[in-house]
Amino acid sequence: MPADVSNFRTSDEVAYDRTRLRQWREGRAGADGVSRRAMLGLLAAAGSAATVPLTAPARAVAAEPTIRKPLPPEWFVPRGTNAETRFEALRGTGRTTPNERFFVRNHTFTPVLDAGEWRLKVWGSGLRGRRGEDRPLEFGYDDLRRLPSTTRTAFVECAGNGRSFYASQQGETVTGTSWTLGAIGVARWRGVRLGDVLRRAGATRYALDVQPRGLDADFLTNGENLGRVRRPLPLAKALDDVLLAYEMNGEPLPADHGYPVRVVVPSWIGISSVKWVGDLEVSEEPLYSPWNTTLYRLFGPAHPPEGSAPLTRQTLKSAFEVASGATFPQGVRTRLHGRSWSGAGAVVKVEVSTDGGERWRRARLHDVPRADVWTRWSLDWRPGARGPATLLARATDARGRTQPAASVPNTQGYFFDAVVRHPVTVV
Template sequence: MKHFYQSEVKPYLITKSLNPENQETPIHFLNGDLVDEKLFYRRNHFSYPNFSSSFYFLPIVGLVHTPRTFSIQDLYSLPSRSIKMVLECSGDKRGLFEPKLFGEQWEKGAISQGIWKGVSLRTLLEHTGLVNSAKEFVFEAYDYGERPDSDSIFNFSRSLPIEKALEPDTIIAYEYNNQPIPFKHGFPLRLIVPGWYGMASVKWLKKITVIDKEFNGPFQTIDYVYYPNKENDNGKFPVTTVHVNSTIQYPLNSQLLHKGTYMIKGIAWTGNGRISKVEISIDDGQTWETCQLASAANKYSWISWNYKWEAVKKGEYTIKSKATDSQGNVQPSEPFWNRKGYGYNAIEKINVKVE
C-alpha cells in the first residue's frame, strides 16, 4: 500500500493576506479529528483587538429581566458543555467557483475541527431571565475597523434568532482542545454555533444584547447573505447551516503517480444531521463506489473516509468524491452560484496521472 505523503517537516498555514490576517489550513496535511491551533485557519475582517480589563467580563443586556455581567470565573463555575465540531468559513472553496468571484480566494482549507468547551447560553439566561418579546440575540465582538463599502467604524457583530441561540449546544466557549482558546481564535470567550458556518461563531465576545427585532448590522444584512442574482438583490437569503461537503486529502491535485495500490483519503461533513455515505469515482463520475467510513458519524464533526484504488493502467484520471447526509442532502454536481461566493459544496474533484 502506497501512502501519498510522509515527512518530518511540519506544515504551515497558507497565507492569503496579512492585514487583516487570513490564512488557510493545508488540508492534505491534517491527520486525525482534532486540529492543532498552529494549523487552525485564520479568518479576520479587521486587525486583532487590544486587550483591556473589561475583556474578561461578559454583559448580557437588553430584553432580559435582570441584566448581568458574568466574569470568566463565573463561567468556569457553571455546568460546562463540550462539543467536537467542524468550524468552516462560509467562503471555504470560494476560489473554485467558475467564473471567479470577488472576495478572499479560499481554496479547500478554510475549515478546522476541535473540541470546544464552555457554558450553554441558555444556562446563562437562567440567571437573567428573558422578556417575552425577545426575538434575536446580538453578539458584539471586540475587533473593529472600516469596511471597504463604508468610512464608518464597525465592530464585528452578528445575531442569532432566539430558537438557535437557545439550543443547548450553542455555547459561550472558553477552551479549545482542553486549553484556553488561543488568542487568534477568540480568547478569552467565543460564541460557538454548531452546524452553522464560522461567521456565526463570533470571536472575542464583548457583549450580548437581546432585541425584539431583526438585527441589521452590515455583517448580517450585507455580508453573509446569499445573492443568487448577479445584477440585483432579488431572492437574497441569509447564510446559516453548513452544506454537506467532502474533500479529498490524498492524493493531491495534479499529482504524478506510479502504477500500484493507493489509499485515497478524505473527510466529509454536514451541518444538518450526520454523514451517512461517501462515494468515489475514478472515471470522472461515470461510475461510483462506496467508500469506507473511518468510524460512526457524529453530529457536528467531520468523518474520515478512504478507498483502496488499484492503479493498474497508465493515464490521466479524474477522481471525484460525493457525500450524503442523514437528511438526504447530497453534494450537487454544480455549486449554488451566488454573488459573494458562499457555501461552495459541489462534488469534489481532482486530477492525477499514472505513469
C-alpha cells in the same frame, strides 16, 4: 421563554427574516451599522425586481500582526488576513483538528486580550429591567468558568469555503477570499451554554434576537466603518446548542481562535461563531447588522431579488487528504483518505471516483456518523495508465442530500457544495 427551542432550521430563518423586514419597515427593528439605503433596498426588492447593492470585496486595515500563531507553509496557505489549512496536513490527525493547524478567519487582526480584564456585557430590551448599554450585567472570565460547563465537538467553517471552485470549475465570477476547501476545522469546545447565561441575565419571553459582538478592531470597507463584527441569532437558536467557549481541544482558546471567550454555533456558518466576544445584546426587536444584510445572504439571478434569508446552516462538502497535483506510481496500490461533512446532519455515505466520474465506488467510513462533525473515509486505488487523473468524492447526509455536479452560483461565492475535481498525476 419558549418551551420548545430545538431543531431550529433554515426554513424558520426564512419566515423569521420576513418578520424582521416587516418590523423594520414599521419602526420596530434595529439596524446597527446598516445604511438606510441598504435596508430600503431589501424592502423594495421584496416587492419588485430591483437588486440589492452589494459591497465590494472588503479590505481590513491592520496595525498589528494579522495572525499570531506560526503558519508553516506545509500546513497553511496565507490568504490576506486569513490562513487556509492544507487538507493534506490533516492526514493522520484524528477527527479533531489540532489547534496549531486550525484555519484562521480574521476580518482585521488577532487582538491580544487579558482574561483578567475581560468582561462579557449582557444588555438590551429583552432583559428584565430593560438593561441598557449604560447598565449592562457583566460576567468576568472567572464568573463564566464557575458556571456549569459543557463540551461539544463541532466544526467551524467559513461560508465562503470552496469559493474558488465557482471560477475554476464553473467559470463564474464571484467576490471574496479564494478559499479551496481548507476554511474548516473541527474542535472539542468546552464552555458555558449561551442559554444558561441568558437565563441568568434575565432574558424575557419577549426577547427575539441575541447579537454577540467581538472585541477585535473595527472593520473598514469601501471607506465605510462597519464597526466590530456582530451578527444576530434568533433566540430559539441561542437557547438551543450555542456555547460561550473558553477551551479548544482541552486547552485555553488560542488568541487566533477567540481567547479568552468565543461563541460557537454548531453547523452554522462561521461568521455566527463570533470570536473574542465582548457583549451580547438581547433585544425584543429583530436586529440587523451588515453581516446579515449585504453580507452572508445569497444574491444573483437564481435567488430572490431581495436576496436569500440570512445564511444559517452550512452545506455539504468532501475533500481528499491529498495535495492538488500529487503523483502516484502506476500499478501500486495506494489508500486514498478524505473527510466529508454537512450542516444538515451526519454524513452517512461517501462515494469516490478515480476516473473523473465514469465509475463510483463506496468508500469505507472510519467514524460513526454524527451531526456537527465530519466523517473520515478511505478507499483503495491501484492507478492504471500514466498521465493526468481526476479524483472525485461525493457525500450523502442523513437527510438524503447528495453533493451535486454543479453549485447554484451567487455573486459572493458562498455555499459551494458541488463535487470538487481533484487533479493528480500517475507516473
